[in-house]
Amino acid sequence: MNNHASASEPRAAIGGRPRHIRSWGDWAGLVALILGALIMLFPLLILTLNAFKTTADYNMTGPLSIPAHFSMDGVVSFWNKTDFPMKFANSLFISLVVSVVGVFLSVLNSFALGIGRVKGNTIILLFIMLANMVPQEALLYPLYVMFKGVGLYNTQWAIIIIFMIIQSAYGTYLLSAVYGTFPQAILEAATVDGATRWQILRRIVLPVSWSTISVLFVFFFIWTWNEYMIPMAFLMSDKTQTIPLALATMQGQHTMAATDLASASLLSIIPTIIFFIFFQRKLSQGIVAGSVK
Amino acid sequence: MSDKQSKGGRTASRIPGSKPSRFVPYLIPGLIGIIAIVIVPILWNFYLSFTRWRGVGPTRWVGLKNWNHLIRDSTFWASFSHSLWIIVAIVIIPTILGLLISSALTDVIQKRFGARTSSTLRALYYLPQVLPVAVASIIMGWIFRPEDGAVNDLLTKIGLGSLQHNWLGSPGTALPILMVILIWIQLGYPIVIFMSGLQRVDPELYEAASLDGASWWQKFRVVTLPSIIPELMVVILTSTIGALKTFAPVYLLTKGGPENSTMVPSYYSYNQFFQLQQVGYGAAISTALTVVIIIFSIVFTIVQKRVEKNIA
Numbered sequence: 335m336n337n338h339a340s341a342s343e344p345r346a347a348i349g350g351r352p353r354h355i356r357s358w359g360d361w362a363g364l365v366a367l368i369l370g371a372l373i374m375l376f377p378l379l380i381l382t383l384n385a386f387k388t389t390a391d392y393n394m395t396g397p398l399s400i401p402a403h404f405s406m407d408g409v410v411s412f413w414n415k416t417d418f419p420m421k422f423a424n425s426l427f428i429s430l431v432v433s434v435v436g437v438f439l440s441v442l443n444s445f446a447l448g449i450g451r452v453k454g455n456t457i458i459l460l461f462i463m464l465a466n467m468v469p470q471e472a473l474l475y476p477l478y479v480m481f482k483g484v485g486l487y488n489t490q491w492a493i494i495i496i497f498m499i500i501q502s503a504y505g506t507y508l509l510s511a512v513y514g515t516f517p518q519a520i521l522e523a524a525t526v527d528g529a530t531r532w533q534i535l536r537r538i539v540l541p542v543s544w545s546t547i548s549v550l551f552v553f554f555f556i557w558t559w560n561e562y563m564i565p566m567a568f569l570m571s572d573k574t575q576t577i578p579l580a581l582a583t584m585q586g587q588h589t590m591a592a593t594d595l596a597s598a599s600l601l602s603i604i605p606t607i608i609f610f611i612f613f614q615r616k617l618s619q620g621i622v623a624g625s626v627k
Numbered sequence: 628m629s630d631k632q633s634k635g636g637r638t639a640s641r642i643p644g645s646k647p648s649r650f651v652p653y654l655i656p657g658l659i660g661i662i663a664i665v666i667v668p669i670l671w672n673f674y675l676s677f678t679r680w681r682g683v684g685p686t687r688w689v690g691l692k693n694w695n696h697l698i699r700d701s702t703f704w705a706s707f708s709h710s711l712w713i714i715v716a717i718v719i720i721p722t723i724l725g726l727l728i729s730s731a732l733t734d735v736i737q738k739r740f741g742a743r744t745s746s747t748l749r750a751l752y753y754l755p756q757v758l759p760v761a762v763a764s765i766i767m768g769w770i771f772r773p774e775d776g777a778v779n780d781l782l783t784k785i786g787l788g789s790l791q792h793n794w795l796g797s798p799g800t801a802l803p804i805l806m807v808i809l810i811w812i813q814l815g816y817p818i819v820i821f822m823s824g825l826q827r828v829d830p831e832l833y834e835a836a837s838l839d840g841a842s843w844w845q846k847f848r849v850v851t852l853p854s855i856i857p858e859l860m861v862v863i864l865t866s867t868i869g870a871l872k873t874f875a876p877v878y879l880l881t882k883g884g885p886e887n888s889t890m891v892p893s894y895y896s897y898n899q900f901f902q903l904q905q906v907g908y909g910a911a912i913s914t915a916l917t918v919v920i921i922i923f924s925i926v927f928t929i930v931q932k933r934v935e936k937n938i939a
Contacts, residue, residue: 356739359843363735364744367728371751374811377770378754380777396780443657449641450650458658465665467920469872471896472913475675475682475906476668499660506657518641525643531650534642560759562875567901578759582879585765592775599766603758610757614750 378603384596385409392593408597416580416598417572422605425559425576428490428497433554435498437547440505445535447506448513449521459510465503470563478567488570496564501554512546513539552613559606577602669917675910682904693911703912706883706890707919709802710871713891716806717813717870722862724810725817728752730851732818733825734833734843749822753815760812764876767808771795798888801881805889808876817862824858825851856938860931864924871920892916 380397385408387401395402412418443462447455473496481492516539524534540547562578569575575583581602585595640647676693680686697703737745755763770777773793782790794804828850836846852859874893877883883890883898892912899909 360735360739363731364740367731367736367748370728371748374752374755374814377766377777377811380770381766392775396775396784397777398780398784439657439660442653446650446653450645450647450653451638451640452647452650452654458654461666462657462661464669464921465661467868467917467924468665468669469874469893469913469916469920471874471893471900471909472672472917473665473668474897474913475900475910476671477664480663480668495660496664499657499664502657503661503665516641521642525645531642531645531653535653556757560761562759562761563878563897578761581765582761585768585879592769592772595765595769599762599769602762603766606757606759606762607754610750610754 381596381600384593385600386597387593389591389593392591397592405593408591408594409601411594412584412598412601416584418577418580418601420573421575421577421580424490424574425605428493428576429555429558431494432497432501432558433551435494436501436505436554437551439498439502440509440550441535441540441547443502443506444509444513445539448510449516449539450531455510459507462503462506465500466507474564474567477564481568487568488574490569490574492568493561493565496568497558497561501557505550505554508550509543509546512543516542552609556606556609556613559609577605672910672917673914675907676914678907678910680906682900682906686907689907693907696908697911697915702887702890702895703892703915705887706892706895709889709891710873712802712806713809713873714867714870716809717873718863718866720810721813721817721866722859724814725821725862726847726852726859728814729818729821729825730847733822734846734851745822749815749818752818755812756815756819758812761875761879763812764808764879767811768795768880771804771808795880796885798886801885801889805876805880808880809873812876813866816866820858820862821855824855828854853938856934860927860934864927864931867923867927868920871916871923 383401384392384397386404386406388403388405388407391399391402391405446452447459452458477492477496478487481487486492486495520538520542521534524538529537559576560578561576562582565576565579566582569579581598584590584598590598638647640650675686677688677690678686679689679692732745732748736748758766771794773779773796776794778794779791782788792800794800832850832854833846836850841849872893873891874897877889877891877894878897881889883894893916896909896912896916899905899912903909
């Protein structure tokens with residue numbers, strides 16, 4: 335934490351650099367916040383500690399001890415039992431298609447609402463936002479009947495179609511506000527050059543709003559990856575399920591040994607943590623964008 | 628802005644020479660999707676709430692029967708009263724803690740210990756937010772396992788073995804522990820949003836307040852809080868909607884039990900749909916929840932507009 339050289343010379347800084355004078359209160363604040371962060375991290379630390387422990391060890395010494403023997407058994411057995419690579423591929427496929435199509439739909443909607451100012455755009459936007467407000471179980475039975483009727487029940491396409499629409503509702507809400515304040519001068523200049531609407535969208539609006547669009551993409555991806563209720567109701571066969579479903583099914587079917595559950599949970603969150611590390615900047619930008627409206 | 632008002636006072640599009648109606652084709656795919664995936668199912672679900680249906684076979688129109696049952700169903704009302712506790716866990720506590728933590732991270736840590744320290748701490752607080760909520764729930768259920776979980780083991784190790792408890796399996800503690808789990812999942816969300824809002828605050832305001840000898844608490848009240856009202860509103864609105872919709876943690880940890888002590892509307896309707904095959908009644912519960920969420924959102928947005936106007 336002490337990545338500032340000035341930590342060792344606060345007194346010398348008096349007068350010259352008042353920002354680095356640290357009072358007892360500042361240190362107390364730092365300690366309190368680190369303790370808080372450790373409490374937040376505690377479940378994941380304990381989980382990691384036990385993911386590589388043998389069941390015998392666990393039964394002897396409990397969850398809080400350092401593992402006496404390093405064991406990959408739990409990880410390997412979850413990997414094999416659930417065919418983890420397949421579950422990973424399923425999650426990846428669903429989330430990627432949803433984010434690409436969801437972003438595309440958000441852009442089209444927002445172009446019409448924010449830049450085209452289609453008649454009744456406020457009302458239309460309110461209708462679209464219903465998708466974010468309504469609890470998913472209120473859609474569940476009708477969607478179940480509809481997708482059964484067209485033969486897509488228990489396929490990943492059902493999940494993809496449902497979530498590309500639900501995510502695009504949020505995208506439209508965010509992006510149409512951005513397009514509502516799109517620099518007028520740029521749009522006018524393009525018109526003078528004789529560009530059509532489609533050309534303006536592709537060559538001007540899209541590149542200029544690219545940073546918001548990439549934030550949407552990351553968000554749609556993670557949200558879809560993390561979805562639970564609708565995938566659980568729609569993806570009945572082992573071959574179509576996603577990672578969160580695989581873990582939940584596993585946990586529901588057997589009383590799992592504590593160490594096996596720890597290894598399975600740890601394996602399930604590794605992809606998410608990797609995304610988190612990769613996209614941390616985008617994520618915080620996105621949350622910011624979402625809150626500014 | 629060079630908004631050209633066309634005849635009839637209607638707003639023109641933002642591209643000169645293109646009438647708004649020429650943009651309708653761009654809206655068609657998205658609107659068809661919303662209508663098919665959201666609007667039609669909501670209305671259909673509303674219709675189902677007036678029927679008796681086992682999920683297969685014919686639907687029978689029963690009028691207001693489900694609704695009459697609903698207003699006398701004590702489990703239904705209990706589920707909404709539990710929602711209030713869920714709101715405490717997802718909205719009230721994380722918002723208050725989030726205000727304190729984000730302002731301490733911005734005002735103290737970032738200034739005195741550097742931006743890296745504060746963004747590292749922020750990432751740690753935010754981590755549970757990126758985990759799939761189903762997986763986060765299972766992990767916390769593992770921590771609170773009755774026979775050999777970490778919490779019970781910790782109690783034994785520090786000599787409080789007598790406090791060992793089946794945390795999620797006893798009616799008295801299931802809801803409070805569920806709340807603890809939800810706070811853990813939620814806390815990072817307000818922190819990140821508030822910190823982004825605080826970056827907007829003019830540092831000179833803090834310096835001026837410090838020169839006047841203001842305490843940390845006074846600065847918090849006079850400078851911090853008023854400047855992040857928009858973020859505060861967004862957090863309260865979105866997390867209240869989220870709290871009312873809570874499903875996965877209940878489904879995976881307690882199934883509404885023991886003795887309905889953690890029953891929430893979402894799980895209650897799911898239970899009617901898929902465990903009891905009472906589709907009509909499940910539809911009534913979920914329609915009621917939808918109406919509550921929509922009314923809350925409308926009222927809140929009106930209040931929010933007023934508050935923001937008063938500040939401006």
